[in-house]
Amino acid sequence: TQLLEQSPQFLSIQEGENLTVYCNSSSVFSSLQWYRQEPGEGPVLLVTVVTGGEVKKLKRLTFQFGDARKDSSLHITAAQPGDTGLYLCAGATSNTGKLIFGQGTTLQVKP
Amino acid sequence: NAGVTQTPKFQVLKTGQSMTLQCAQDMNHNSMYWYRQDPGMGLRLIYYSASEGTTDKGEVPNGYNVSRLNKREFSLRLESAAPSQTSVYFCASGGWVQETQYFGPGTRLLVL
Numbered sequence: 001t002q003l004l005e006q007s008p009q010f011l012s013i014q015e016g017e018n019l020t021v022y023c024n025s026s027s028v029f030s031s032l033q034w035y036r037q038e039p040g041e042g043p044v045l046l047v048t049v050v051t052g053g054e055v056k057k058l059k060r061l062t063f064q065f066g067d068a069r070k071d072s073s074l075h076i077t078a079a080q081p082g083d084t085g086l087y088l089c090a091g092a093t094s095n096t097g098k099l100i101f102g103q104g105t106t107l108q109v110k111p
Numbered sequence: 112n113a114g115v116t117q118t119p120k121f122q123v124l125k126t127g128q129s130m131t132l133q134c135a136q137d138m139n140h141n142s143m144y145w146y147r148q149d150p151g152m153g154l155r156l157i158y159y160s161a162s163e164g165t166t167d168k169g170e171v172p173n174g175y176n177v178s179r180l181n182k183r184e185f186s187l188r189l190e191s192a193a194p195s196q197t198s199v200y201f202c203a204s205g206g207w208v209q210e211t212q213y214f215g216p217g218t219r220l221l222v223l
Contacts, residue, residue, distance in 0.1 A: 004153075009151065040216070040217075041216055042115070042201050042203070042216055042217055043201075043214050044214070045211045045212065048211070088153060088154065090154075097142045097212075098169065099154075101146075101153035101154040101155070102153050103151055103153045104151075104153050
């Protein structure tokens with residue numbers, strides 16, 4: 001069974017701080033996606049990383065896919081209250097549409 | 112475009128009752144999915160449909176059945192609800208091989 005372990009599960013920080021969320025597995029994934037979910041809504045895709053070692057930036061968010069395609073990280077610089085939400089990583093297996101989701105990281109950014 | 116729509120938004124059932132959760136997408140996607148979300152467990156795949164006319168089990172299929180009615184619609188049925196099926200259910204479409212999955216707003220189900 002493929003598993004994705006996300007850490008930390010909860011994070012409460014002050015506006016302006018930096019943070020990193022980790023997503024780790026013992027399995028290799030063909031790609032890894034990061035989603036953000038607001039309360040009462042479905043997840044929305046932030047980014048997909050495909051190549052080992054790949055780094056993608058989305059404004060203040062930086063996503064990295066591990067060289068071995070087993071892990072990923074999300075780094076937020078100068079967090080803002082609008083970044084508050086549940087962040088989910090999801091790994092895709094080769095040639096299928098199935099995603100394996102991590103448990104999620106609940107981020108609270110206080111003004 | 113409405114994207115992915117789900118009905119109902121909220122439902123309370125008694126143990127043993129049955130119900131069907133409806134999902135429709137207007138993005139012409141071939142693949143559709145049903146997930147459940149429980150606290151601390153992320154999203155777990157119940158069933159998926161890679162294309163019209165096909166369905167396959169996901170990680171937690173027991174107690175559920177699905178029907179891919181046509182390309183737009185994918186329903187999830189609970190034949191005899193149990194308290195362990197209390198959860199938030201999400202339908203998604205798209206997402207085949209690295210594509211984006213688009214999620215509906217969810218159905219909150221409470222089984223007493």
